[in-house]
Amino acid sequence: MDSKGLSLKAGSLPLLLLLVSNLLLCKSVASLPVCPSGAANCQVSLRDLFDRAVILSHYIHNLSSEMFNEFDKRYAQGKGFFTKTINSCHTSSLPTPDDKEQAQQTKHEDLLNLVLTVLRSWNDPLYHLVAEMRGLQEAPDTILSRAIEIEEQNKQLLEGMEKIVGQVQPGVKENEVYSVWSGLPSLQMADEDTRLFAFYNLLHCLRRDSNKIDNYLKLLKCRLIYNNNC
């Protein structure tokens, strides 16, 4: 009896060691699984959610690009605004990855949270952009309509992202972090040029951030849904 028990123990020990080491190794390398609950509909709905999110982000970026170009053509010709747009955007302080390697090294949960943060940061500025643009002198309808559309779509994208995060990280409640925008006074400046420059800057920042979000989401989609094989 004793010898049998000893032999069993001896045989099972390396196996146990192997198991533990595997667990440890796996934990360190990989991030959390996408669907921890393991439900079948989780994967399917995640794919749909990501597809929808990518479509929305792409749409928002298109709108903001067009809006910026139109504004540039209409108001900023010859004023050298571009050189001044070295001004930072209010979201520049967020630790978003700036190239591909950085983005690939960022875990998908962090990346998702960053996207959420940026989206939340733009809620307020978009609202004021629309409000102030109505008062802009001779604002073309195209610019205004696009601004309104962007504001609406941004809200929808935010909702979609929150759903995705809810599926990817169920039960994790993050603090609602976002960057505060303080550019409202400059939008309301009396001086026309200053005001225009403020708009220009805001639109420029909007274009950039929408491009960032679009890129991150496409990256995440290919990584999570298609397993890096888009």
Place this chain on the structure above:
Amino acid sequence: MDLWKLLLTLAVAGSSDALSGSDDSSGKPKFTKCRSPELETFSCHWTDGVHHSLKSPGFVQLFYNRRSTQEWTQEWKECPDYVSAGENSCYFNSSYTSIWIPYCIKLTSNGGTVDQKCFSVEEIVQPDPPIGLNWTLLNISLTGIHADIQVRWEPPPNADVQKGWIVLEYELQYKEINETQWRMMDPVLSTSVPVYSLRLDKEYEVRVRSRQRNSEKYGEFSEVLYVTLPQMSPLACEEDFQFPWVLIIVFGIFGLTVILFLFIFSKQQRIKMLILPPVPVPKIKGIDPDLFKEGKLEEVNTILAIHDNYKPEFYNDDSWVEFIELDIDDLDEKTEGSDTDRLLSSDHQKSLNILGAKDDDSGRTSCYEPDILETDFNASDVGDGTSEVAQPQRLKGEADLLCLDMKNQNNPSSNDATPATQEPGIILAEENKSRPLLIGGIESTHQAAHTQLSNPSSLANIDFYAQVSDITPAGSVVLSPGQKNKAGISQCDIHPEVVSFCQANFITDNAYFCEADAKKCIAAAPHVEIESRVEPRLNQEDIYITTESLTTTAGRSGTAEEGPSSELPVPDYTSIHIVQSPQGLVLNATALPLSDKEFLSSCGYVSTDQLNKIMP
């Protein structure tokens, strides 16, 4: 920060002023293009100034500055790589490249800034051209003039579309080789696209370029793909038209075969007769044999009633009367079966044709043997009775057949012909149940007469006159046994009461009544039975009424005028008053004068002549 901004602005303004206000704008190096092919690296190119002057271009340098954080870096860094992107270029690899971060570069010549530019990397993305163009044939139109192809390519190798870092869209352009204007297709996101409706006799060139989605600028075009479509074989457009001989031959044979079969198996008699002329058959004029086939006795009755038309035909036509050979003398001499045999055998041979004869005049003479044909009706004294409106016996069922059979057997001809004829007789009897052929009946009358004449002498058990009950298709005559012969036949208890009533055995089916017998019956039995016998007979049989039956009917119907008494001689001939088909004939009650004493003496078979004399 603000100071830096101000200084930089002034520097840029100054440089731009310097640029615009330079004496030789063309001589200064300028940035031509900065581009990032995959959103991971970028490069900038500039031109050397045209050396109009003797001055050397100077030492050109590029400095860049990027804002990593909220603040600008203080110093300008020099280009890390002047070589990789070619001459007059600066290449920034991935470690120097940050997306979504503003860059500023400046070009200096001999320390003096000649050009400056600020941008973000995501704004200058221009992908490399796609590689690996190839095409496959999708289909060729039915006309053989146009074809569709599918063009495929690979994304540029340095663009990381797999991980989704960059998303590309492509634009395909194609043209014919000798054309100058390229045809453009709409941008697509996939790496293959169909090109429709290319002409097969032309060669095409295809090229593809890509751009980042959302960007405006396309990258360079790929290498040109030459599309040489397969030449369509000229079979489809052959001008010569080969006559389809094979088809014509096949269809011709088929059609001829169909027509031939139609001819052969067609029921159209005309066509058939053209090809296969039928053997002539005897024809009796006057009555359509189809009526007999269909059993339309009413019409036959009607026809008969039109005695103006028909009677002469029937009864004036003595030619067929001549066909009956009456050899009374021969009856004694010859064996019993001789005449019968002859009659039967000849009938056996001929009656088939007789009964199946169509309305064909031409064949009459061929049906009968010469001996029969030539027989003149010499024994008219005896044989006058032979010609008569015969009434073929209608067999009512198997019992009748058996009766006849038995009767025939009881009247042993004891020759080969009789048994042979029995079977056809039976068959014929069965067949002719509903087909009391007048023709057959008439002819059977003669044969009956003949048989009757012959039979009594040869056959012990039958009377001098035996009724021909039927004619078999084989031509044999089926005789009903003599009227005295009935008692012994057990199977023939058809109407025993009649038998019991009448001392003379009436065959109930027998439509012929000898006058004497009728008288006997009338005397022996109440009228009712006889009448009932006769009446239903007429009702059932629907047809041919002998004079005897006429007389009996007359006796029946004319009760007021004529007592059906035996003491009064029932006139043999009664004029037909009314033809009530199918019930029969209503006879005039008046007795007709009997001009010929001959009729009184025998059961009256009326010849046509006599009937004609009698009938009005």
